[in-house]
Amino acid sequence: MKIDPTTPADLSQQIAKAIRDAIISGALPVDERLPSEAELADQFSVSRPTVREALKRLAAQSLIRTQRGATGGAFVNRLRFEDAYGQQITTSTLLLSMNDVSFATACEARYALERACAPLSAARRSADHLATMRAEIHRQEQPGLTDEAFCASDVAFHRALVDAAGNPVLSYQLAGAVEAMQPLMNMITFTARSREMIIGLHGDIADAITEQDAANADKHLAALANYTQELARNVIARRNMRKGAE
Amino acid sequence: MKIDPTTPADLSQQIAKAIRDAIISGALPVDERLPSEAELADQFSVSRPTVREALKRLAAQSLIRTQRGATGGAFVNRLRFEDAYGQQITTSTLLLSMNDVSFATACEARYALERACAPLSAARRSADHLATMRAEIHRQEQPGLTDEAFCASDVAFHRALVDAAGNPVLSYQLAGAVEAMQPLMNMITFTARSREMIIGLHGDIADAITEQDAANADKHLAALANYTQELARNVIARRNMRKGAE
């Protein structure tokens, strides 16, 4: 592993890239121990703090883990789906909040992806996933539920629907789309009436998945997508009216 | 922003989390300048190297950018879709290579997501996207093309198809799925015969998108998914046979 000595700035970034490339290429396999910080400093001809900054960059991406002590050091970390979920959700949330993505765009993406999962979920759903979906619907029917709790349960319902597809790659991809929507969904305060409608559609979807009826599941998901978009349009229109009245 | 003084280890991680939470919550808006490293060190009662390690963690996630000089410092970075693509691709690639995800699973996820885009692409495709797709098909027909170049062109074709949906959130999500597959696809050395078949299906898909025929686009994408899976099964079967003969 070499770094370019002609561009002196950001040594820690260059070192991080060199090590990251070695991990991606497979030259450093999972659980392999990196040389100690002192050895890396020697190899790259930099100081230990600079090496440490590079290692912290990699740790922030869950590419390495560190351990203190005699046999400690930095080890190549097996990137697990659960670890990646968190990063995916953080990134997606910030992308939406920092780039003026309209609710309509985010909502469209979310339901398009979710509808892609539905046929697989219908085919492979386990009793566990069905039970989770039913439990969340039941929770959503509780009258005293706060808007935040309702939205959280909504997310849990949809994640169960996605997980039912039994494809971890899909679950990972969808985690970002579904979870990142929650702050936007929270902006839309659900009235009792709209909750009723949504719970009804959740029930229809759960029924279709139970009966392994992919076409019906898709139909009801599409209906839910349309209803959500309509709700959002109303909320936005009302907000604009209020603004105009001020 | 406070950090927990009772768990002394990993101060830089705690500081990074505190600042990250402030960014996600919106307390630190885009382009806001953070206090200087010396000031942060004072505020958190740690040394400057520790603060720097925390800032490097955030820089690794593209949450901040730094600038030297009198009016320099660390600024909250607007996370752009292009920046997020890279991280998404790195993470997806490592997830697939480190977790023994089967080709079938990855392929299923990829085509499920891509088929979710197809109806939107059919409705909204621009002349630009159509031209890109045709150009890549033309490139794929060149007889002297290496396997690597063919795969790269394949990726470009599918990215144009996804981008045609005109939804940046979808493009972001799909980037990981499509690009991360490339190393796996490269394992499958395409014969001249299979290239012909794939190019034909690409043409069918491009035709359907041109005619804004969502149903046909989906049909041909499904056919491409099936054919890819079949190719993979053959390659794997042949490899196992060779292993058995040794």
Place this chain on the structure above:
DNA sequence: AATTTTCATTTGTCAGACAATTAAACGTCT
């Protein structure tokens, strides 16, 4: 008024030191 110079501020890097942690090596006692 325009240009050059100086200067203060900030990040980037380095050297050296000590604390905390950890497992292995070592010694001691039964």
Place this chain on the structure above:
DNA sequence: AGACGTTTAATTGTCTGACAAATGAAAATT
């Protein structure tokens, strides 16, 4: 010999102080 405590060496975590490099603002000069 084996079990159990002790020492020790290696390694990361943190701190202090220093200097270099970049950069914009202020001051000096033409």
